Amino acid sequence: MPLRNYARRRLVPRLVFALSLAALPLLLGSAIIYWQTLRGLSAEARTATHEAVRLFDLMLGNAEGAARVALSHRGQTCADVTLVLREQVAVVPFVRSVNLTHGDDIYCTSLFGESKASLERSLYVNGRLRLMAGNPITPDVGLLILRREEGEYGALATVDGRYLSSTLQLVDQRSDLQLLVGGEWMDEEGNVSQGEPVPLPVGHVRIDSERFPYSVVGGFAEGSQWRHIREEALPLASLLIALGLISGVACYWLWGRSATPSLELERALMAGEFVPYLQPLVDARDGHWTGAEVLMRWKHPREGMVGPDLFIPLAERSGLIVPMTRDLMHRVGEGLAPYGELLGEGFHLGINISAVHCSDPSLFDDCLSLQARFLPHRPVLVLELTERELLAASEATDRLFSRLDAQGIRLAIDDFGTGNSSLAYLHRFKVDALKIDKSFVTMIGVDALSRHILDSIVELCGKLDLMIIAEGVETEEQWRYLAERGVGVLQGYLFGKPMPMEDFLLAMRERNGGAH
Template sequence: MPLRNYTRRRLLPRLVFSLSMALLPLLLGSVIIYWQTLRTLSAEARTASNEAVRLFDVMLSNATGAARVALLHDNEACDDATQVLREQVAVVPFVRSLNLTRDDDIYCTSLFGEFDERIDPSLYVDGALRMMAGNRVTPHYALLILRRAEGPHAALATVDGRYLSNTLQLVDQRSDLQLQVGGQWMDEAGGVYDGSPAPLPLGRVIQHSERFPYSVIGGFPAGAQWRHIHEDSLPLVILMFMLGGISGFVCFWLWGRSATPSLELERALLAGEFVPYLQPLVDARDGRWVGAEVLMRWVHPREGMVGPDLFIPMAERSGLIVAMTRELMHQVADGLSPHGQLLGQGFHLSFNISARHCTESGLFDDCRGFQARFLPHCPELTLELTERELIVSSEVTDELFDNLHGLGVKLAIDDFGTGNSSLAYLHRFKVDALKIDKSFVAMIGVDALSSHVLDSIVELCGKLDLMIIAEGVETEEQRAYLALRGVEVLQGYLFDRPMPLAAFVAALQGRQSGG
């Protein structure tokens, strides 16, 4: 923050402190990323194992049903029962063959009809399940045999091992899964082996089926955490280095500056140095202006234009952010309300608010006064909830937001997906819109994981009937990608940069005249 330097500091302690502040984010961030990666691997393996057990239970339930139908015909001649066996194999999913036994002798099969072969029930785990690497018909393909016995009769339903291996592969393509039945186990390639399964030291989890005697083992091989850090956390690692460098630089710069920055903020507020800049919001379909976000800028007499990241956090902590936002709304109303006819139907203006605003009763009066300035034209007013400070749901905040909704004021979550309270806000407050953070937009066409997250956010908004605003759109590829997925409103340098209020009015007039 541009504050007057009243005393000179010694260079060596200043450098040591700044270097420490640069290294601290790197050290803490590295520990947190490594710990979070191990937790993620464990959770991913557990989720994949649970899903595999669920799918295997479905397969074996189908096999159980087919075996139950087959046993209804255990007293019939094989010629009569064969048709039923073959019909079950044809219509029941996952069942490859179906056999009938009497006194542990296979006497009728869906494939050959009459048959004669002795089986050993002791090879079946709990007398019900057996895994084989293959049989005489398909020696190179594994199979899982379910045995259902009723007295001297039993039915053997075979599940094709290719279904099993495909399930192990497709449930989660990053973790390793193994199917264990008794003393045998199957890997994702479909191979069946005796003895203990291959080791999976990272995130290892064993999920037992509650219905059938088998288990699914999930986990990752040694060293997998580094590959996952590279795949999932490389942007965070880069961000840590950037934050470390920025932190060291800012600490070096701020070392000798005033210990009372709030005094400089108060001076700037009284001097009218905080001014509004407006960045248009455009319709993703036709590029039409449908609104604007009002951004606060500090035009310092010595330092020039100061970025909001440097003074907004201090303003929030000092409580001055409320008065600064009120002044910003007055300036926008003074400059824009005489041109209200240029805005058009549904044009909305958005302001950022913080936790401090939600404890001030004056926010409702500020919004009502702002709307009154634009009569008879009435643009929609949107308040964007920022997450630098957590907004706690209470009787005061709930009443405030209810009153604001009664005024027709919309609520939006800013930078959705980057803060730890975004989902909490969706649950607690009546949110009307979400703003997708520019970090996800920037990864379109670059990072598949971020694109998946972006698609999930869009899908979530669709299910919750929320308006979606994507900020940080800078390329035509990003615009086309978002428009294709139904994102209604876009914001970014591809369309317009934030501009002073006078320039914004001039641009509105130019668009109105077709210039």
């Protein structure tokens, strides 16, 4: 869409309406904001609940597989089968223990070997599933037990409650989620209670699993819609009030000002004012530079250097982000390719792409062109997918990511946990790495909840075999904390600020002892 038409369709009616009716925009806007908030919260709760059911089905599917393997050794002595049970605990994700039963007795466990505990069949929903608040080994940690039976023998596979509570927390950090199994339910803190949970007042939804006898309840607490409006829509409400009071001259000024940024971006792109800055990525073990993230800066002839927060969202909305990124990749190839030997093999080169770019078939050719510039050296090109706009899975995106993967081009999720996608991208696309948002890193040593969430993200990445990159590292304490938890790559002001390519290459030469 032409930029002038875009500005006319989106801005002119709003300004004309505000000028004509001073009070009506506020009244109608308030009603619409409230309705959209309730609708958005309901949709968010439903999406989060579906995703939680999918993840729990995945965990229980692993547990069922472990139980099936255990049952293949039914009838053998416990001494002969104990090693098999322990092997399942060691290799199957999310499974904490595996036990064998005969009749109403548990006769062999992966933890203690021979056992004489009672099975208590009546406590299992449909004879298959039981949610417990804890056991004698871990009385304060809930657990979910899956039972599989073949004849007189059965197998019990246990999922640790900490995985369950972490999933409830991480699927969507704003909504409340609860796991229901029969007459027991677990909240996001891992507490297990009896009876039915109190229905959530806003956006309440309950979804039953089609594979196992459990449900997930989602929604928001009382007053969440007002808190959401205060946090998200208050600027819009303030703008509606202002539009009802401003004069015709002010409206005219706003009209002209509103259309100017998009046209200015188009002019700046043609003038080559968008320049690449590089921020180093370091090995968490020794601080050695292993790569760089390419960041876009606007070198405005009058305003000076303009940060990306001010123009990237507008570029995405106006459709200019694709040619701007293509121009940035071209500049990076021109500036860095002649120094491929200095960078070395396997140099990590991260470039941000938006959701709209993933539907453009030219992205694949742009990446190949950038790789070809570095031959015979070959950096590891990593496309960092931002979460400002949700990327919908389609045949086109699947085909694009498959072709990129075949060329050794990796996909990373940028600012993980702060955007629209939450955990969804991990299961829709083949993701190679996660970039932990700096808001979690900043809270190291300050906020216990954020630290727990950070630890859960790191643990999840380990389970999914994903590379982890932590952004915003500014202190030695944060460095040590992340390195101790196995985070491999760090980025932040502690190691280097974003810098022009010339300064980055100069710093690389100094670190390499003056090599050219």
